């Protein structure tokens with residue numbers, strides 16, 4: 347069996363309302379970002395070699411395919427219509443079997459990333475698939491609240507599902523509008539990427555990987571009843587919101603912050619419960635405003651008010667950070683709009699919903715101040731495409747050697763080089779499920 351090289355890609359996300367409360371079964375609203383993760387899969391010379399290169403986190407590791415305990419792992423995997431079925435939680439026996447294969451991975455950061463890869467690899471691929479090299483590059487800041495873990499998990503799940511022949515080929519172009527009510531390939535990728543997210547942090551709501559898989563904008567609500575699927579309401583007419591993204595560059599981990607909120611919830615259940623209920627109400631209010639047929643000044647003002655309330659509630663849960671508060675002070679001092687942390691908080695990114703009436707000069711002043719503090723600002727658009735793939739046959743013959751070369755892919759130095767080579771130059775060649 348020989349496999350041609352291919353690329354997959356999935357977007358980051360920005361949560362506009364409802365982070366953390368999403369974990370407790372409350373609704374949240376999020377949209378896909380234009381910043382994305384890219385994964386190149388190429389055959390290895392040695393058919394038994396599985397090689398993982400995650401240069402963004404300084405990880406390079408390889409395994410011999412023969413050392414994966416396929417038979418033992420298969421005892422814990424259920425198949426329906428020849429496809430592996432996801433479980434409510436990670437299967438502890440599989441995690442245990444993989445821990446032997448991971449014994450030589452020392453750093454915790456690398457261990458988690460390798461576990462995510464191997465968990466999906468062992469479930470979705472099989473021992474007949476020849477050895478491949480997997481290289482991930484992201485144009486998103488990593489661990490900054492924009493869903494870098496989820497889009498990595500979606501890239502891995504979609505690539506491995508393709509290698510395991512569990513999904514059909516992606517065939518829609520970037521300009522085609524596809525309104526299919528059901529898409530079993532995307533559902534399969536979404537459900538398995540959630541298992542990947544569970545490797546990164548124990549208790550994900552599923553909103554990040556849902557946005558990375560399906561793209562667009564959604565109101566998402568996790569069900570608290572085991573085995574009932576989450577509810578995803580697509581927001582087709584997502585209002586045109588002018589937004590600035592600011593990255594404090596303060597490192598943090600979603601797993602730790604979700605754990606901190608769980609601790610607050612255990613210690614002060616009534617108090618934390620009221621905060622989470624308030625978040626639920628504000629998300630429903632925001633949703634009702636966003637879907638109004640006319641979207642004018644009143645609606646925009648209300649959405650900004652709700653952004654401020656949401657930030658206050660997140661502060662009350664203890665997930666802000668002095669750097670995020672500094673962003674809020676700078677934004678509010680210049681009156682650019684409303685600012686809140688986004689994603690898990692504790693550092694990472696904030697968003698400002700910009701006021702229409704603010705002069706460009708004032709916005710530039712605020713941006714300058716953010717940059718003087720060492721923060722990075724992004725201009726990005728919301729609501730883009732979800733997971734996509736680029737196969738050999740999608741690309742002109744004379745470009746294939748460059749587009750699918752591990753050497754060339756590894757040599758892209760920064761966000762601009764990745765985006766130029768894989769997006770600007772050949773975006774119309776990508777296919778989406």
Ligand SMILES: Nc1ncnc2c1ncn2[C@@H]1O[C@H](COP(=O)(O)OP(=O)(O)OP(=O)(O)O)[C@@H](O)[C@H]1O
Pocket residue numbers: 383400401402403455458459482483484487488489490491492493494495496498546547554598599600601688689690691
């Ligand atoms: N490009 C990448 N290559 C390899 N691993 C990655 C990459 N991007 C993210 N990760 C993994 O995801 C982890 C960061 O995930 P985390 O959930 O803490 O932050 P985030 O997803 O960026 O933010 P949030 O969950 O708040 O949206 C990294 O430590 C790493 O394990």
Ligand SMILES: C[C@@](O)(CCO)CC(=O)[O-]
Pocket residue numbers: 361364365366367368369491493549550551552553554600604689690
């Ligand atoms: C903090 C959180 O609500 C969002 C992280 O982007 C966690 C989750 O929903 O999985």
Ligand SMILES: [Mg+2]
Pocket residue numbers: 493494495496554600
């Ligand atoms: Mg994450």
